[in-house]
Amino acid sequence: MEGLKDIILQYVTKEYLEDDSEPLNFDTPLISGGIVDSFSLVSLKRFLENSYNIKIPDDKATPEAFDSVNKIAVLVEEFVGKKG
């Protein structure tokens, strides 16, 4: 789980943060905090699906489910688990 969180944190930092932004932690609110907008959520979902060979249904890829690295990791674990 920790490895998964690190990968997500690294991706979100590279993808969404500007050079002079405050660093993120696992609980930083991403969508409600205005860091990730709803359009950009698409590429995050695609990154997760490609990286973990999973399919996250659109009704599960909600702004709430993607609102922090911790929440995203829980979601990904759920689908990785189902795959196994």
Add this chain to the structure above:
Amino acid sequence: MAYPEKIRNLYQGQVKAIQDAGLFKQERFIHSPQAADIEVEFPSGAPLKKVINMCSNNYLGLSSHPDVVKAAHEGLESRGYGMSSVRFICGTQDIHRELERRMTEFLGTEDTLLFPSCMDANAGVFEAVLTKDDVMISDRLVHASLIDGIRLCSAMPDTYKHSDMAHLEEKLQLHADKRLKMVITDGVFSMDGDTARLDEMVALCDKYDAMLLVDDSHSSGFIGKTGRGTHEKCGVMGRIDIITTTFGKALGGASGGCVSGRRELVEMCRQRARPYLFSNTIAPVVVSGVLKVMEILNASTERRDKLEKNAAYWRKGLTEAGFVLREGDTPIVPVMLFNAKLSQDFSKALYDEGIYAIGFFFPVVPQGQARIRTQISAGHEIHHLDRALDAFTKVGKKFNILGKTKQDIIQMYGV
């Protein structure tokens, strides 16, 4: 009765929350035509005050130009006041098609379709030409009307970091499997005044078979050597697939907009774009005014040349006074204050000095990037700019921000 007290209370609570957050928008009533010198009633009921307008989109000073007003009068007489119809039923006059031809020629495209506004053009264009099998990749700082249009479209949305070409290329690669790809940007970004890197974007779009849409609302009429827009400035005339733009800013400032570009894409908008199909035609009086504007612009570049000189003079003056500015070379010159309250206090102090300029803060601009956005016009004379510079300097001294860095200002006022 479907508006009981509990519903009223709900909305009153929402309005109060907006007020409490300091985000309540209040109009200032202008009692004169749009110009560099205007007479303003603010707050409501206050005596009229003569001020210099430093925040209008009247870039070319044509909003109240006597020739444009005269042409509008003539259009009113010859074509009437309203058409009482959408375009495709009985709302298309000869002058509507004439304006479409003039815009096509001016922008160097294949065809043009008028919309009631550029907001409507942006709201309608994506759904008219894209489907769920396609992707829209937009700059993260595009105008709200493009964001709304993207939301209304079934194609997949994605974004790239502002003007970051490496990031855009990554996104074009990520979405290589999509049927169609469309890259979306403002030509000049309205809050920062910087210009999209259209030459590089065209090259990337060519490489990855993507279409390119540019909203040139803050460019048409004055950016580029003959004012055609950002595609002229970047040397890519004829290479942009769709340009959307407005007649509500430099091109007379009344209302209306258009989609201009590849013939088939424009035709799809005529067949499918809902704001075109279900909203009234542009009033004949406005079309007549814009036709005169186009005649003025085709005859001479005098106004855009004066605007360029004015903008350079203004930027140099503010820089020498010690303000922190956003980099750029357009007539949009943002004076950075970073703190939301400071931007409001600064705007009020300027108004007391006879200068009308508005402070912008989150959510209109990103958190911690509050600013006074100044906009220069060909209608400004040097004496207007000198007076405004004096006022800015006086207010800048009052708030002790002259010669200070971003970090200094944030340390004094917070973000």
